[in-house]
Amino acid sequence: MPTVSRFGSPSAIPRRTGIGLRTQHFRSVLGSLPDVGWLEVHSENFFGAGGQPLYYLERIRNHYPISLHGVGLSLGAVGGPDAEHLRRLKVLADRIEPGLISEHLAWSAVGGRHLNELLPLPGTEEALAVVCRAVAKTQEFLGRQILVENISSYLGYDHTTIPEPEFIREVVARTGCGLLLDINNVFVSAHNLGFDPRTYLAAIPHAAVQEIHLAGHSRMGNLLVDTHGTRVADAVWNLYAGAFAHLPPTPTLIEWDNDIPPLAVLVEEAERADSILERCLDQSA
DSSP, X not given: OOSSOSSSSOSSOOSSEEEEOOGGGHHHHHHHOOSOSOEEEEGGGGOSSSSHHHHHHHHHHTTSOEEEEOSOOOTTOTXXXXXXXXXXXXXXXXXXXXXXXXXXXXXXXXTTEEEEEEEOOOOSHHHHHHHHHHHHHHHHHHTSOOXXXXXXXXXXXXXXXSOHHHHHHHHHHHHOOEEEEEXXXXXXXXXXXXXXXXXXXXXXXXGGEEEEEEOOOEEETTEEEOOSOSOOOHHHHHHHHHHTTTSOOOOEEEOOOSSOOOHHHHHHHHHHHHHHHHXXXXXXX
């Protein structure tokens, strides 16, 4: 990270709520500069050498800290992260100077084929070793720490021997990475797999949590699905507020990727999260 930034806004992500920056809101964000703490983008959408996405991102970066959130590194793939993907990510990071870089604890590629899904990992020593190698390689290549995110799950593996909170603790301990805690994913997975989300939150490595995600979900039959297409559910808001029994006030993001509403709706959701963060800050003062 350069000691002197070429941007008008600092890189560090503040302990406030940010929103996901999507194409539909480029002009309105730049034109209105909404009162949110920071913005997050999907890294892969900005891998080109130029074009409209980077044009807007660089201008918006002058006003907000940016976090890069990846969906395609496939940290759980046996073959490891794709070299060209890593190169493009580093080029983007050097160009945008993000405060955080994150990726999912999942696999989404096999045999050179990339899938349009984030698939869960079995809780095994073999999977743990694969993930740790991939995280270490990514951090070494980028020259900085990354955060790994817990994903939503819709099935479990019979041969799992390591519970997910323990799996995450081991990845953090072996690689020095941080944790992006997705509260909605915890809630969705808890419903689908039948565990207590509060027990899960008590067991994760709290000191590693550097970012929190909130999003909406939908019900499909007996399952909850992490759709990112609605407001955050009240039960998820309650779980989020309760998480601060274990965590300090933590930068939080409102994710909304499908059926994207007007910018004002995202700002409203961010204001609700900010009010919870402010109460936590007051209590910790």
